[in-house]
Amino acid sequence: MRQSLATATCLASVLAAVLPSAAEPLQARGADLTSVCKEISKAISSASAVHWPGLDSLYFKDIGHWATSSSAQSACSVEPGTAEDVGKILQILSKNQTPFAVKGAGHASNPGFSSTSGVQIAMYRFSEVIYHPDANVAEVGAGLIWDDVYKALEPYAVNVVGGRVSGVGVAGFTLGGGFSWKTNQFGLTIDNLSGFELVLPNGTVASVSQDTYPDLFFGLKGGFNNFGIVTKFNLTTHPQTEVWGGLITITEDQLDKVNAATVKFSQTVTDPKAQVLPTYNFLLGEPGVSLLLFYDYPTPPDGIFDDYLAIPHFTKDVKTRSFLDLVQSAPANATGGQRAVFHTVSLLQYTDNIMSAVLNETKFWGERLSLQTGNFISYDVEPFLPSIFSHSPEGSSAYPPSRAQGLLPLNIYYAWGSELADDAMHSAARQSAEHLTQVAVAEGQDIANAALYNNYAIFDTPLERLYGDNLSKLQALKAQYDPDNVMGLAGGWKF
Numbered sequence: 001m002r003q004s005l006a007t008a009t010c011l012a013s014v015l016a017a018v019l020p021s022a023a024e025p026l027q028a029r030g031a032d033l034t035s036v037c038k039e040i041s042k043a044i045s046s047a048s049a050v051h052w053p054g055l056d057s058l059y060f061k062d063i064g065h066w067a068t069s070s071s072a073q074s075a076c077s078v079e080p081g082t083a084e085d086v087g088k089i090l091q092i093l094s095k096n097q098t099p100f101a102v103k104g105a106g107h108a109s110n111p112g113f114s115s116t117s118g119v120q121i122a123m124y125r126f127s128e129v130i131y132h133p134d135a136n137v138a139e140v141g142a143g144l145i146w147d148d149v150y151k152a153l154e155p156y157a158v159n160v161v162g163g164r165v166s167g168v169g170v171a172g173f174t175l176g177g178g179f180s181w182k183t184n185q186f187g188l189t190i191d192n193l194s195g196f197e198l199v200l201p202n203g204t205v206a207s208v209s210q211d212t213y214p215d216l217f218f219g220l221k222g223g224f225n226n227f228g229i230v231t232k233f234n235l236t237t238h239p240q241t242e243v244w245g246g247l248i249t250i251t252e253d254q255l256d257k258v259n260a261a262t263v264k265f266s267q268t269v270t271d272p273k274a275q276v277l278p279t280y281n282f283l284l285g286e287p288g289v290s291l292l293l294f295y296d297y298p299t300p301p302d303g304i305f306d307d308y309l310a311i312p313h314f315t316k317d318v319k320t321r322s323f324l325d326l327v328q329s330a331p332a333n334a335t336g337g338q339r340a341v342f343h344t345v346s347l348l349q350y351t352d353n354i355m356s357a358v359l360n361e362t363k364f365w366g367e368r369l370s371l372q373t374g375n376f377i378s379y380d381v382e383p384f385l386p387s388i389f390s391h392s393p394e395g396s397s398a399y400p401p402s403r404a405q406g407l408l409p410l411n412i413y414y415a416w417g418s419e420l421a422d423d424a425m426h427s428a429a430r431q432s433a434e435h436l437t438q439v440a441v442a443e444g445q446d447i448a449n450a451a452l453y454n455n456y457a458i459f460d461t462p463l464e465r466l467y468g469d470n471l472s473k474l475q476a477l478k479a480q481y482d483p484d485n486v487m488g489l490a491g492g493w494k495f
Contacts, residue, residue, distance in 0.1 A: 032096070032098075033075035033076075033098065033117075033118060033119070034075060034076075036075075036092060036093070036096045036098045036118075036119060037050055037052070037075055037076035037078075037119060039092050039096075040076075040078055040088075040089055040092050040119065041078075043088045043089075043092060044078070044080065044085045044088055044089065045081070045082060045084070045085055047080075047081030047082050047085060047125070048078065048079060048080045048081040048082065048085040048125070049078070049079050049081075050076050050077070050078045050079075051076065051077045051078070051079070052076050053073065053074075053075075053076070058077070058079070059076070059077050061122070061124075062074075062077030062078075062079060062103070062120055062122035062124075063077055063103075063115065063120050063122075064106060065103075065106040065107070065108065065114070065115065066105075066106055066107045066167065066333075066336045066337075066340075067108075067109055067336070067338065067339060067340035067415075068337060068338060068339055068340075069111050069339035069340060069341075069419070069422065070106070070108050070109060070110065070111050070112075070113065070114065070115055070340070071106075071115050072101075072111075072112070072115035072116055072117055072120075073117065074101070074115070074116055074117060074118060074119060074120035075117065075118060075119060076119060076120070077119075077120040077121075077122055078119060078120070078121055078122070079121075079122050079123075079124055079125050080121065080123070080125065080126075081125040081126075083197055083199050083205045083231045083232075084205060086121075086199040086205075086229050086231060087199050087200075087203035087204060087205060088203065089119075089121065090199060090201060090202075090203050090228075090229065090486060091202070091203040093118075093119060093486065093489060094201065094202075094484060094486040094489075097489065098118050098119055098489065099116050099117065099118030099119070099489050099490070100116055100118050100119040100120070100121060100489055100490050101113075101114050101115050101116035101118070101119075101120050101121065101490055101491055102114060102121045102123065102225055102229055102490055103115070103120065103121065103122050103123065104123050104142055104143060104144075104169035104170060104171025104172050105143070105144070105145045105167070105168065105169025105170070105171070105172075106169065107167065107168050107169050107172060107173075108172055109340050109341060109342040109413075110341075110342075110458070110459040110491075111459065112459070112491040113459070113491045113492045113493075114172070114491065114492070115491070116490070116491065118489075121229070122143070123141075123142045123143035123171060123229075123231070124143040125143060126141035126142045126143040126144075126231050126232065127141045127143050127144055127148070128140075128141045129141070129144070129148065129149055129152035129153065131152075131153060131156055131158065131237065133156065133158075135194075136158075136236060136237045136238075137194055137234050137235065137236060137237060138152075138153060138158075138160055138234075138235050138237050139232055139233075139234055140160070140170055140232065140233045140234075140235055141170075141231070141232055142170060142171040142229075142230050142231050142232060142233065143169075143170075143171070144169070144170045145163075145166075145167055145168060145169050145170065146162040146163035146166075146168055146169075146170060146173070146327065147166055147167070147324065147327065147328065149162060149170060150162070150323055150324040150327060151324055153237065153240070154240075154322060154323070154324060156237075157239060157240055157241070158237040158238065158239055158240055159182070159237065159238055159239075159240035159323055160189075160192065160235040160236065160237055160238070161178065161180045161182045161183065161186050161187070161188070161189045161191070161192040161235070161236070161238070162174075162178065162180055162189060162235075163178075163180065163327070164179070164180060164181050164277065164292075164294075164327065164330075165327060165330045165332035166327055166328045166330065166332050166333055167332055167333045167336070168332075170233065171230060171233075172224070172455065173189065173455065174189045174190065174193070174233055174235075175220065175222070175223065175224045175225065175230065176222060176224060176399065176453070176454045176455035177189065177190055177221075177222050177397075177399045177400070177453060177454065177455065178190060178455075179382065179384070179409060179453070181275055181294050181296065181323075181326075181327075182238070182296065183384055183388050184272035184273070184274075184275060184384055184385045184387075184388060185238075185272040185273060185296065186236075186238065186391055187388060187389070187390075187391025187392055188388070188389075188391070188392075188397075189235070190221035190222060190392075190397050190399070191391045191392040191396075191397075192235055192236040192238075193221065193233060193234065193235060193236070194209060194210075194234045194235075194236060195207060195208060195209035195212075195217075195233075195234040196208040196209075196216075196217075196220055196230050196232065196233060196234070197230065197231045197232035198216065198220065198227065198228045198229070198230050198231070199228050199229045199230075199231060200227070200228045200481060200482075201227075201228050201481065201482040201484065201486035201487055202486075206228075208220060209234075215477055215480075216477070216481065218395075218396065218397060218398060218477075219398050219474055219477045219478075220398075221396070221397035221398055221399070222397050222398035222399025222400075222454065222467075223398040223399075223474055223477075223495070224454070224492050224493055225487055225490055225492050226474070226478050226482070226487055226492075226493075226494065226495045227477065227478065227481050227482060227487065228481070228482070228487065240323055241296075241297055241298055242297075242298045242320050242321060242322060242323075243294065243295060243296055243297065243298070243320070243321065243322070243323050243326050244293075244294075244295040244297065244298060244299055244300050244318075244319070244320050244321075245292065245293040245294040245295055245318060245321075245326050245329075246292070246293065246316075246317040246318040246319060246321070246326060246329045247290060247291070247292055247315070247316075247317050247318070247329050247330050247331075248290075248291040248293065248308070248311075248313045248315070248316045248317075248318060249288060249289070249290055249291070249313060249314045249315045249316075250288060250289040250291060250311055250312075250313050250314060251286075251288050251314050252286050252287050252288060254311050254312055254313075255280075255287065255288075255289060255359055257307075257310075257311045258278055258289050258291065258308075258311060259352070259355035259356065259359060260307070260352075260355075261307035261308045261311065262276065262278050262350060262355055262381060262383065263350055263351060263352055263355055264307055265304075265305075265307070265308070265383060266349065266350040266383035267349065267350075269304055270385065271301065271304060272385060273295055273296035273297055273300075274294070274295050274296075274300065274304050274305075275293075275294045275295075275383075275384070276291065276292065276293055276294070276305075276308065276383065277291070277292040277294075277380065277381070277382060278290075278291045278292075278380075278381045279291070279292075279378055279379070279380045279381070280358055280359060280362040280378065280379040280381065281362070281376065281377065281378045282362050282363065282365070282366020282367070282370070282376075282377040282378075283375070283376055283377075285370065287359065287362050287363050287366060288314070290330070290331075291308060292329075292330055293305055293308060293318055294326065298320045299320065317329055335376045335415045338375070338376070338415040338416060338417060339415065339416050339417065339418075339419065339421075339422065339425070340413065340414065340415045340416075341413070341414050341425055341426055341429050341458060342411060342412065342413050342429075342455075342456045342457070342458065343411075343412040343429040343430065343432070343433045343456065343457065343458040344409050344410060344411055344412060344433065344452050344453050344456035344457055345409075345410045345412075345433050345436045345437050345440070345447070345452075346407040346408065346409055346410075346447055346450040346451060346452055346453065347407070347408045347409075347410055347440055347445060347447060348386070348405070348406075348407070348408065348440075348445045348446070348447060348450075349386075349408070349445070350381065350383050350408070351443060353439060353443050354436070354439060354440060354443075355381070357435070357436055357439045358379050358381060358410070358436070361379060361432050361435065361436065362377060362378075362379055365377050365414075365428050365432055368428070369414060369416065369421075369424070369425065369428055372416065372418070372421040372424050372425070373416045373417035373418040373421050374414060374415070374416040374421070374425065375415060375416060375417065376413075376414070376415035376416075377414055377415075378411075378412075378413040378414070378415075379410065379411070379412055379413075380410065380411035380412075380413065381410060382408055382409055382410065382411065383408060384406065384408055385406065386405065386406040387406055388406040389402075389403035389404075389405070389406050389407070390403065390406070398467060398470055398474055399451070399453075399454060399466065399467065399470075400451050400468075401451050401466075401467050401468030401469055401470045401471075402451070402468060402469075407447075407450055407451060407453075409452075409453040409456055410436065411456045412429050412432055412433055412456075414428065414429055426458065429458055430458060433458075449465070451465065451466060451467070451468055452465050452466055454466045454493055463493060463495070466493065471495070474495045475495045477495075478495040
């Protein structure tokens with residue numbers, strides 16, 4: 001009874017804080033948002049545009065997300081076309097204390113992180129890729145997906161450290177850290193950045209680099225949208241040949257062989273050009289594996305992938321191809337348009353015990369969650385080299401909080417149909433992550449408090465688990481550059 005009364009009291013306090021009072025009817029709140037949208041429309045240049053609910057297809061594009069649970073009906077959407085217009089928008093939002101969201105490509109899995117009932121900012125018009133061969137730098141707009149970037153750089157035979165599958169946006173991926181097919185060779189995406197174009201919360205446009213704003217340069221590398229809105233990334237380029245690899249699908253009766261091959265690969269292969277991404281899925285009532293192989297050269301050395309290639313398969317599409325073709329060979333967009341959640345576990349190594357537990361979790365939760373409209377239950381196994389954090393100095397970025405030891409992010413991903421199942425899915429993801437953590441700890445992996453990857457972590461993960469000892473520094477940095485907490489009006493991981 002006490003718990004029920006306390007819950008009711010807490011709920012009443014929360015509702016009083018967030019809902020309009022009797023003196024402020026719902027119609028007034030909507031009118032306030034409409035007036036803010038109109039004010040933005042008048043202030044911005046012809047390079048930008050405001051879109052409204054109704055019959056405007058661009059409005060629905062602007063608020064849309066890969067996961068439907070990450071979308072919200074906003075009062076309006078705005079597509080800024082210049083950094084200066086972003087500054088004007090931020091000033092208006094700040095003056096009116098209007099909730100807003102910033103969306104790059106819309107691949108956020110956490111609800112409310114890039115969506116809002118207020119003003120939706122969609123960055124699609126920042127869509128240029130400009131290659132500077134003398135500097136080995138590509139200027140990349142914040143509204144692009146990685147497919148666009150790879151396509152634009154392909155004629156120059158260069159590439160950047162970016163996303164591994166089709167449809168993922170540049171902005172959120174990069175501002176979180178960025179695990180890539182090239183991470184074994186060059187580190188995270190944030191380890192391959194020379195600068196940002198950033199619109200500060202006060203509306204001014206800043207060019208951020210190690211030379212100009214070393215504190216912000218640190219904070220933006222893993223710190224998301226706490227310090228303003230990034231409109232452009234300066235990414236280091238690397239030479240790019242054709243690559244070898246693609247997708248193999250494998251059925252339930254062969255999964256023990258996939259487990260064994262993955263353990264052997266992760267513990268014996270040290271060639272930084274070689275990577276694998278086995279994804280354990282429960283789909284259509286049974287488990288299976290979607291296996292991505294990658295080698296950063298037209299042909300791999302003998303022996304590296306032999307164990308995988310010897311496993312009987314259901315489908316196979318592995319060959320020498322362009323980097324872009326390899327990225328688009330995986331059906332990553334096939335599960336879009338559903339409700340979704342991610343969560344994660346950070347591991348030190350993949351062992352027989354861990355792989356057995358991953359397969360068991362796939363079956364256990366697949367069977368149960370399929371009864372609650374769960375139609376895709378997935379565990380992504382990511383066996384990077386343990387040296388992946390060594391490509392930049394200690395203390396050079398908000399994430400990871402320590403570079404002393406590489407952490408291997410295992411991604412839990414559930415997709416389902418009904419909003420009524422949200423709580424059950426979120427709870428299952430938390431339980432599964434906790435169980436896998438316990439399995440790893442029991443076999444001696446010191447990961448009980450290891451930093452979690454922020455682009456995979458579920459929305460209520462404590463900030464200390466993402467940023468560790470960096471958190472107090474990031475909070476001070478946030479107070480310095482955003483004293484009025486303008487960016488606090490937007491969703492995401494908030495310092």
